Amino acid sequence: MATKDSLVTIFGKANVLDDPAVLAAYAKSHSFDPGFKPWYVVKPKDSEQVEKLVKWANKTKTPLVPVSSTGVKLRGDSVPSVPEAVVVDMSGMNKVLNVNRQQRMAVVEPGVTYDQLNKELAKQKMTIPGSLKAKAGQSVLTDVVEAVPRLNPMIQWNFFDPLRCAEITWGDGQRMFTGEAAGGPRDLEKQWNNQTWQVLYMGPWMTDYFRFVTQAQGTMGIATWVSLKTAVKPLVHQLFVAEADDLAALESFVYKAMWTRFPDEIFILNRAQAANVMGKTVEEIEMLKEVLPPWIVAVGVAGREIVPEVRFEARSKDLIDIAQANGLDLKEGISNLSGRALYEEVSGTDKGKTYWKDVYAGSHQNVFFLTQLDKTGMFLKAVREIAEDLGYPTEDIGVYIQPKHLGSSYHMEFTFPYDPDSAKQEGRVQDLVDAVSVAVSDLGGYFSRPYGKWAGIQLNKDAQSASALKKLREIFDPADIMNPGKLPI
């Protein structure tokens, strides 16, 4: 049977796309890495269709590339690296399958966005702490599976929190649940009837299956639902901010604040990144870059259903005292930036027509990695020196530092805006990203999420990890059909 006929048999005619313009859109991303236009795009409606597709792909050796988010593609991981691939567009599977207030859990399909999930959660006075100003079409599932840093590291006991259990169709076509959900019937309704709410993410035995699909860029399998740890919605909340002239001045405060666990949210932005977050136009961003301080640390404090005001007041005052003891003035706002307005921007999704990092210059490139707080200054210095050498304006470099996993590690992200219509600027940024990536790696920056060229940089540093990963890939994707070309090993 011809490929299209096979796909139509599984998905129906309307859900198999091959219009060249449509296919071209799936090949476009911010990444400089080369990509291929997919052969077809399919739109599954349920897990059974996904399972059938993967089994068919194993027989026909057809590459599959899952994608769940809509809108601008930022990293290139969902663009095929090989020809004749089928893109599996999961955005149509967009049901919030369950919300459980008692357990603070939600179960969502891949196409569910933050706005959609928060709307459902709000009905039960719940919320999900998100990532920094996620794009409107951002799949929550992809965000958590790809371990995008969260604004609230204090409820991340596990590195991958809030990700809990998942349903995965592995690359070999076998579909299973993970964590405690794998110990029962492969039927969510039956599990819920037995009061199993997919809370315990480990195992279920001595293998953490969910870990094999994290940070994998779709190379191990396709997740068709995940359960998520959510939070009780605050009744009182304030994002406090403090300014500093240099990054080092924030370090002791952040360490101490993390030690107390008083903050709800905590993150650092430099002037350019704060301006990118807040500014809706080039002019606004330019203006903000004139008036904002070089560095900002933001700390959120919340009070929930149990004595909310007492908690809020105690933690606010303590954090203000800690800041003062560390030479900072933590306030509800600084000149030209209120904490409340900043919180609205960072915790909500991007409402602009143009993705927020693209407003200033038309496009951008990111370099992000994991490190520890006391090393961030070293990376900052190195990146600025490289930018200066290449003639890139250092004042345009956005910096975002986000503690993860109770502060065990810190996500450090550099954003380089550039004009995509200027070949000169594009070439310079490409050189800059390449040079920065190598320099960061040389200095010990860890590309835990190794997109594009970072995969080679990172995996070449650790042959044994690459070998172990290869063996795992051969188990879960023996025919090498899952997003081949990504994470080459």
Added chain:
Amino acid sequence: MALSRDFFRALEDIVGKRNVSEDPAVTENYRCITAQSSAHYGPVNTRTPKPLAVVLPGSTEEVQQVVRLCNKYKVEFKAATTFWAAMGFIGSDNAIQIDLIRMQGIEIDEKNMIAVVDPFAIGGTVQVEAMKRGLNCNVAGVGCSSSTLAGTAGWVGFGPSSIFMGIASENLLGAEWVLPDGEILRTGTLGAEGEWFCGEGPGPSTRGMLRGWMGTAGTMGVCTRIAIRLHPWPGPKWIPVRGTAPLYMADGLDNVRAYTVCLPDWEAYAKLFQLFYEADICYLAHRQFNMFGRDIKTAMVEIFTHPELQFRDIPRLVEDPYLKEQNAQMKVDVQIVMAGFSDRDLDYKEKAFDAILAKVGAHKSEYYLQQDIEDFVKLYLLRLARKNYNYTLCSSYEGNFGLHPNVWKAAPFMEEAAALKLKWEQEHTGIAAVGGDSDMGSVSGIGGGGTTGWEFFVHFDAFDQESIKNADAHIEDTQRWMFEKGLGVDFGRWNADCRKNSGYSYTQDEHDAMYSKLPQPGIATYQYKIREAFNPNRLGGSYYKTMTPPECK
């Protein structure tokens, strides 16, 4: 089975003559009662096989060479350190025991709140070193005399501190792991950067093979060093104590408060847990002293806090009207410790605690508000140093029921479970009569709350055949009841599929038969494939649960 002379000489070459032995006087000591549960000297009256030799490597490199040697000679091996339970011991006559007792290092990165620990860094030592720096570590229910590494990488690892500090899995950062074939895998940042702070990735986390809900119990190579996440400790650099040995109490922990909550019923108990999770006020939370039994728990606490009292005083104390009344009030109870990171923080936690008690109709036990008893509880729960207390009542115990991780699911069954145990206590002499309910366990098995630890203690006499048989029969009955109620595997049978009653490993065929009815067989067939890829000579034994996939038959 005799050990090849070449193999033995090679072991001597690797670790030195003084660190390897095949003397029966030594090897006999590396045998264990074949407990079926994870942690206790259970009611099974046989021992694990005697190892061909015992070897004590002193470094990762030596471990690697030993493992490679075992692969060359096809000799099974199992590494352990503090040997809490049967899982640390071999399951074959063709096996050696690796004892990692020589590897004891601890390094602490105070600023970044990370400890790098060797296998024989025990929880108590890690905690002492951490507290000097304003930090603390999750001490799993196994207690502070057990290896932090084993509890973190090798088994389950939750305890009273897990609500604030997470289960061991959540604290595991980088790991140095001698794989079963002798290769060394360094997870996350350790492999590429030589840094310990992240154990995940790059890309999909190979760490997923190291442990899941539970660790691999020494069946998949040897973890030689790990980094763990430390947590804040707002108390002094060491815990001052008072009292007469061994009945110590914490002294002067003014910003640490310990309470026992008395609840009206099990529904309130479940609601209390939920609110504890949401209010974020617990430093430690455990149902602890009920492990001695509903009728005698205050008598035992009296004995532990008054050096002049003896176990012979139990009958008198049990009849004491005041203690009886306290036991009645604490029919449904739980212990909680709160730590203040500032005066305001402690004030918030106290107010939140009071508000929660009011919401669920609970009150603080006045018995536990006595200063000496509060200070005893603080030290007990902070250190978990008194695992010997578990054995004091009858010389041995086993855990059973294990109900369900969701407190709301299990709570309605508690009284029925207690009644079943009480029936056994009354109708048989083999297990201690303590009032039925002897449930204990963590308020949360994971960081931030969400799952609960359940375990009834069955106190029995390990030196009495009738008692052993009765305890075993009781657990068989509770397993029947658990299945009947849809509550899953009884805690006392957790490891029934890991090793036979004879002490030997199961064969692959036996495991295949056991797991053929799994609702989701992938959990066993993928583990088979992982074992074949990383442990091709199958040198780990049957604690690693596998089922042969159809395509491999």
